[in-house]
Amino acid sequence: xxxxxxxxxxxxxxxxxxxxxxxxxxxxxxxxxxxxxxxxxxxxxxxxxxxxxxxxxxxxxxxxxxxxxxxxxxxxxxxxxxxxxxxxxxxxxxxxxxxxxxxxxxxxxxxxxxxxxxxxxxxxxxxxxxxxxxxxxxxxxxxxxxxxxxxxxxxxxxxxxxxxxxxxxxxxxxxxxxxxxxxxxxxxxxxxxxxxxxxxxxxxxxxxxxxxxxxxxxxxxxxxxxxxxxxxxxxxxxxxxxxxxxxxxxxx
Numbered sequence: 001x002x003x004x005x006x007x008x009x010x011x012x013x014x015x016x017x018x019x020x021x022x023x024x025x026x027x028x029x030x031x032x033x034x035x036x037x038x039x040x041x042x043x044x045x046x047x048x049x050x051x052x053x054x055x056x057x058x059x060x061x062x063x064x065x066x067x068x069x070x071x072x073x074x075x076x077x078x079x080x081x082x083x084x085x086x087x088x089x090x091x092x093x094x095x096x097x098x099x100x101x102x103x104x105x106x107x108x109x110x111x112x113x114x115x116x117x118x119x120x121x122x123x124x125x126x127x128x129x130x131x132x133x134x135x136x137x138x139x140x141x142x143x144x145x146x147x148x149x150x151x152x153x154x155x156x157x158x159x160x161x162x163x164x165x166x167x168x169x170x171x172x173x174x175x176x177x178x179x180x181x182x183x184x185x186x187x188x189x190x191x192x193x194x195x196x197x198x199x200x201x202x203x204x205x206x207x208x209x210x211x212x213x214x215x216x217x218x219x220x221x222x223x224x225x226x227x228x229x230x231x232x233x234x235x236x237x238x239x240x241x242x243x244x245x246x247x248x249x250x251x252x
Contacts, residue, residue, distance in 0.1 A: 001026045002065075002077075002158060002189070007056030009039075009046050016042045016051065022208055022215050024191050026061075026157075029184050031192045031200035034210030035234060040193045041082055043210070044160055048079040060158065074102035078154035080147060082162040082193070092138070092146045093131040096122055099153025118153050124179065125149035140167030148176075159183060162193045177203050197230060198249040209233055 002024040009017040017039050024030050032040045045051040046058070047065070058065040060076060068076075078099070088095060099121065100114045110118075122128045125145045135143055144167045151159065161180075165173045173196075180203060183190050194200045200207060201221045209217040209229055217229045224230055231238055239250045 001059075001061060002191070003059045004043075005057045005059070007046070007058060008054045009042055009051050010054050011042060011045075011051050015054070017213050020056070020215060022218055024189065024208075025206065026189050027184070027187055028205040029180060029190045029192065029203055030206040030208060031194045031204040032208045032210065033194055033197060033200050033230075034216070038210040039213040040210055041162055044079070044162055044191065044193060045081070047073075047077060047160055048081065050081070071102050074154060074156075076156055077158040077160065078151045078156040079160045080151040080162060080164055082166065084147065087136045087143065089134050089136045091132050091134055092127055092149075093118065093122070095135050095146055096127075096149045096153050099150040099155075102154060117155055121149040121152040124152060124182075126175070141169060141172050144168060145172075145176075148179075157187070158189045158191070160191045163195065164192065165194070165196070165199070173199070197234065197251065201225070201230075201249055202246070 004020050004022050007017070007020045008015065009020065020043065032043065034040050042051045046053045053066055065073065096118050097110065100110060100118060101108070103114065104110065122131060125148045127142065127146045127149050130138060130142060130146065135146055138146065144164070148164065151161070165176055168176055177199060180190055180192070204221055207217070207219060207221055207224050208215060209224065211233045216233055217224055225238065236251045239252065241248045241250065
């Protein structure tokens with residue numbers, strides 16, 4: 001379980017979030033949604049050090065997350081950021097191998113297990129055919145899957161993904177959501193930032209809804225729909241359509 005208790009967060013010297021308390025339950029898919037600028041990315045970026053916790057406490061399975069050595073954090077929680085300003089000119093296999101660094105000793109020599117985890121991560125993310133191709137030559141969608149494979153290669157129980165469907169076409173987004181469900185079925189805890197409310201409603205066990213840099217709600221999708229929280233926060237009306245294949249959401 002990942003828990004934020006009365007956390008204040010800044011970017012640089014600028015305070016962004018104040019007195020945030022929220023819990024992400026283990027073994028579940030939780031999506032963080034909210035209007036642009038509400039603090040979704042800032043909330044999660046304190047987990048990889050891109051934003052700074054100035055007050056409060058974050059615990060991971062009861063342990064003080066912020067007091068952990070960085071290598072220990074990286075063995076327990078993996079983070080795929082929304083934007084990468086630098087795309088390395090590295091073969092995909094080498095890029096994915098970077099995910100194993102927290103598990104390697106001083107010599108950085110990879111064991112048979114490390115190699116197997118990398119191969120499994122590339123297969124899972126469907127980037128094995130691009131193993132020898134440099135990441136900076138790939139399309140945006142395939143490159144996103146390569147970074148996802150690197151995140152999976154950390155082999156963590158907690159996986160945080162900030163806008164992971166960026167650059168993916170509709171088919172790629174559907175495939176990605178299937179992979180997220182597979183991770184849940186493996187017992188992983190998955191935390192997502194999503195802009196697609198329909199995707200969040202369809203895939204999530206829990207929603208964290210942010211508004212004006214505060215937590216507006218933390219509940220199941222059903223509870224959020226029943227209480228009209230999403231409609232209030234996003235100033236929309238939600239209509240649903242159900243058939244034999246599932247439930248679909250329309251926003252107007």
